[in-house]
Amino acid sequence: MRHKTFFWFILPSLAAMILFIALPLVSVVLQSLHIEHEQVIVVTENCGPFGCTKESSVDTEATAQLRAEQPLGRFAGLSTYFDRGHLATAEISEAWRTRDGFGDFLSELYNLPFYKALAFTLTYTFLVTPLVIVLGLLIALGVNRLPSLLKGPTIFVSLLPMIITPLIGSLILFWMIDAQGVIGKTLQWMFDDPELSLKASPALTWITLMVYGVWSSAPFAFVVFYAGLQTVNTDSLEAAMIDGATRWQQIRYVVIPHLMPLVVFISLIQLMDNFRVFEPIVGFSAQANATSLSYIIYADMRSDLTRFNSAAATSVLTVIGVAILLTPVLLRTWRDFKGKAV
Amino acid sequence: MSSALNRSSRSAVIFSSAFVLLWVAVASFPFIWTLWGSFKVQGDFFSKADWRNALWGTRTLIETGATFTGAGYDGAWIQEEFWRAAINTLIVVFFTVIISLTFGTLGGYALARSGRKYAFWLLMIALVFRAMPHITLVSGYLLPFFEWNLWGHLPTSIIVLVAINQPFTLWMLHSFFLNIPKDLDESAKVDGCTQFQAFRHVIIPVMWPGVITTGLFSFLLAYNDFAVTSMLLSEENRTMVPAIAGFLGSTLEEGNVMFAVAAVVSATAPLFVLVMFFQRQIVSGLTAGAVKG
Numbered sequence: 001m002r003h004k005t006f007f008w009f010i011l012p013s014l015a016a017m018i019l020f021i022a023l024p025l026v027s028v029v030l031q032s033l034h035i036e037h038e039q040v041i042v043v044t045e046n047c048g049p050f051g052c053t054k055e056s057s058v059d060t061e062a063t064a065q066l067r068a069e070q071p072l073g074r075f076a077g078l079s080t081y082f083d084r085g086h087l088a089t090a091e092i093s094e095a096w097r098t099r100d101g102f103g104d105f106l107s108e109l110y111n112l113p114f115y116k117a118l119a120f121t122l123t124y125t126f127l128v129t130p131l132v133i134v135l136g137l138l139i140a141l142g143v144n145r146l147p148s149l150l151k152g153p154t155i156f157v158s159l160l161p162m163i164i165t166p167l168i169g170s171l172i173l174f175w176m177i178d179a180q181g182v183i184g185k186t187l188q189w190m191f192d193d194p195e196l197s198l199k200a201s202p203a204l205t206w207i208t209l210m211v212y213g214v215w216s217s218a219p220f221a222f223v224v225f226y227a228g229l230q231t232v233n234t235d236s237l238e239a240a241m242i243d244g245a246t247r248w249q250q251i252r253y254v255v256i257p258h259l260m261p262l263v264v265f266i267s268l269i270q271l272m273d274n275f276r277v278f279e280p281i282v283g284f285s286a287q288a289n290a291t292s293l294s295y296i297i298y299a300d301m302r303s304d305l306t307r308f309n310s311a312a313a314t315s316v317l318t319v320i321g322v323a324i325l326l327t328p329v330l331l332r333t334w335r336d337f338k339g340k341a342v
Numbered sequence: 343m344s345s346a347l348n349r350s351s352r353s354a355v356i357f358s359s360a361f362v363l364l365w366v367a368v369a370s371f372p373f374i375w376t377l378w379g380s381f382k383v384q385g386d387f388f389s390k391a392d393w394r395n396a397l398w399g400t401r402t403l404i405e406t407g408a409t410f411t412g413a414g415y416d417g418a419w420i421q422e423e424f425w426r427a428a429i430n431t432l433i434v435v436f437f438t439v440i441i442s443l444t445f446g447t448l449g450g451y452a453l454a455r456s457g458r459k460y461a462f463w464l465l466m467i468a469l470v471f472r473a474m475p476h477i478t479l480v481s482g483y484l485l486p487f488f489e490w491n492l493w494g495h496l497p498t499s500i501i502v503l504v505a506i507n508q509p510f511t512l513w514m515l516h517s518f519f520l521n522i523p524k525d526l527d528e529s530a531k532v533d534g535c536t537q538f539q540a541f542r543h544v545i546i547p548v549m550w551p552g553v554i555t556t557g558l559f560s561f562l563l564a565y566n567d568f569a570v571t572s573m574l575l576s577e578e579n580r581t582m583v584p585a586i587a588g589f590l591g592s593t594l595e596e597g598n599v600m601f602a603v604a605a606v607v608s609a610t611a612p613l614f615v616l617v618m619f620f621q622r623q624i625v626s627g628l629t630a631g632a633v634k635g
Contacts, residue, residue, distance in 0.1 A: 001456045005537045010464070013449030013508050020505030021471045024482025031485060071489055142362035145355060152621070154362060157370045159617050159624060164373075165566040167583055168606050171590075172372045175603065180388035182375060182396065215368065220628060227629035247354050276475030279568050282587065294477045294569075301481060301573060308485050315478035322473045330466065337462055 025319065031312035035076035039063045073309065080313040088112045117291045120206065125274040128213040132270055133263060135214060136221020144229045162219035169216055170283025177208060205289035212280050221266050228262045271325055293318045380607045381410040384600050414604030424605050427585035431565065433496055434581055438503045438564040439557050442511050445504065447553060450515025451541060465516065468509035476506060476569040484573060494576030502574060503564050511556055518552030555627040558620055582609045
């Protein structure tokens with residue numbers, strides 16, 4: 001295909017991506033380097049019979065005008081990145097100097113909003129992803145052995161947790177785990193503790209969110225694995241059976257190696273999707289006990305006083321996180337591509 | 343020997359069937375429960391006394407005189423005007439899907455037929471864009487959109503959703519067009535067609551299965567979105583998902599939680615229908631990317 005033809009074909013798509021994905025990233029970086037203008041202070045001198053007093057007051061009009069003229073604010077360099085709401089370098093070195101052992105330092109760290117969000121985001125990403133793969137594989141192996149009449153309806157039901165709107169799915173579960181909801185009541189009865197509430201403690205909230213994450217993503221892994229199982233070479237399975245391999249050995253040495261490329265694919269997609277975990281925290285109203293990077297950006301923009309610079313700085317840090325997460329994949333693909341070219 | 347093998351495989355069958363049964367229950371129970379409960383009053387759906395009240399509608403009978411009530415739906419759709427949100431969702435989803443597919447087919451076709459280095463790099467960049475959390479992009483839009491008075495309108499959300507959708511659409515349609523033999527459009531070009539004419543007369547008639555599959559996923563992305571629509575739409579232009587989130591903020595008074603439950607069930611219904619009719623396309627779409635590796 002000629003360069004010119006290629007260009008015209010790709011133009012609409014490329015323009016949309018540059019305007020609404022690439023430029024917003026630039027805008028985020030710019031916003032993160034600026035901070036809102038300070039209020040304009042005017043000093044007036046009142047002279048009375050007992051001498052003169054200086055009085056400073058906020059000039060609201062001038063402040064509003066200045067802020068309207070330069071909505072981006074004044075240049076602040078990297079200061080937003082290092083303040084208490086983000087990397088909090090000063091607080092960390094302070095906590096390190098006055099630490100009472102390593103555990104104490106970690107709990108100090110956990111009190112800083114950015115690190116609290118980072119801790120949950122990473123835990124969520126690296127626990128939910130493997131659990132989704134294991135559960136998806138088990139379901140796929142199970143469904144594969146069903147009589148073909150039952151396969152269609154089973155797949156239909158299995159798809160539901162995945163296609164449901166994340167916010168709606170988490171709301172549905174949130175209502176059920178409520179202390180007066182059906183699962184909440186059942187748990188109280190099982191543990192014989194009428195005060196038990198999944199919303200109260202941070203640990204239980206984390207577990208709830210991760211259970212939701214596995215529930216909503218397992219269908220994706222299941223469907224991919226299920227399709228992979230249809231292409232397993234039956235000859236090698238039969239050969240393994242003749243050689244006396246047990247069912248488990250067949251799975252371990254024939255099926256799983258065959259599915260390995262799919263594991264890589266699912267991990268990649270799941271790492272990307274789990275790293276931006278956001279809607280479940282809104283749906284479960286879990287922000288007191290668990291926040292994610294996406295959530296604190298949302299909270300900054302939602303608050304009465306929108307802190308664009310703070311949201312933008314967190315966004316930049318999140319994008320850096322995504323880049324780190326993707327580096328191994330990109331390097332591998334690049335090597336493959338170069339290998340093919342040579 | 344052979345009987346031992348049979349026995350072990352029978353227990354394996356029982357175990358795997360039980361596991362699948364358990365999964366089916368876990369996957370479907372929340373939906374069935376919420377659908378059933380949406381026709382009850384709050385005193386039954388969140389039962390202080392006994393969870394079985396939700397099954398029989400004990401309090402519903404006392405409060406409304408029947409075991410089923412449409413009060414939640416009435417409150418959500420008529421009193422809280424959920425139908426406005428439904429219409430907005432319809433507009434946003436329809437235009438997002440149409441525009442995404444138009445841009446995506448052209449771009450995906452070009453990427454599949456180019457084979458040059460820059461096409462590969464474009465795909466890699468699209469993969470990186472695919473990984474961007476949507477909310478980080480939204481924090482980039484918000485200030486400029488306020489300044490240029492673009493904030494709050496449906497077309498703004500539509501074009502933003504189209505852009506966010508592009509990386510995925512490009513990947514999917516690119517791998518789909520790779521499966522259409524190159525000879526098809528090559529021979530049309532030999533016969534004197536330009537590239538665009540070849541695309542128009544030879545490729546478009548055979549591309550519909552892939553386009554429909556991709557369209558389903560564009561639909562899901564636009565329909566399920568919360569980050570973009572909740573931040574970029576004004577109150578009167580809200581779509582269903584942010585509207586439901588809005589219900590929760592304003593429904594602390596007794597009974598109104600049921601509005602949100604009814605709205606949730608209403609918003610889930612189209613997704614059910616979608617899976618029912620397009621199950622095969624969804625499954626094949628999910629695996630298309632995977633099999634390619």
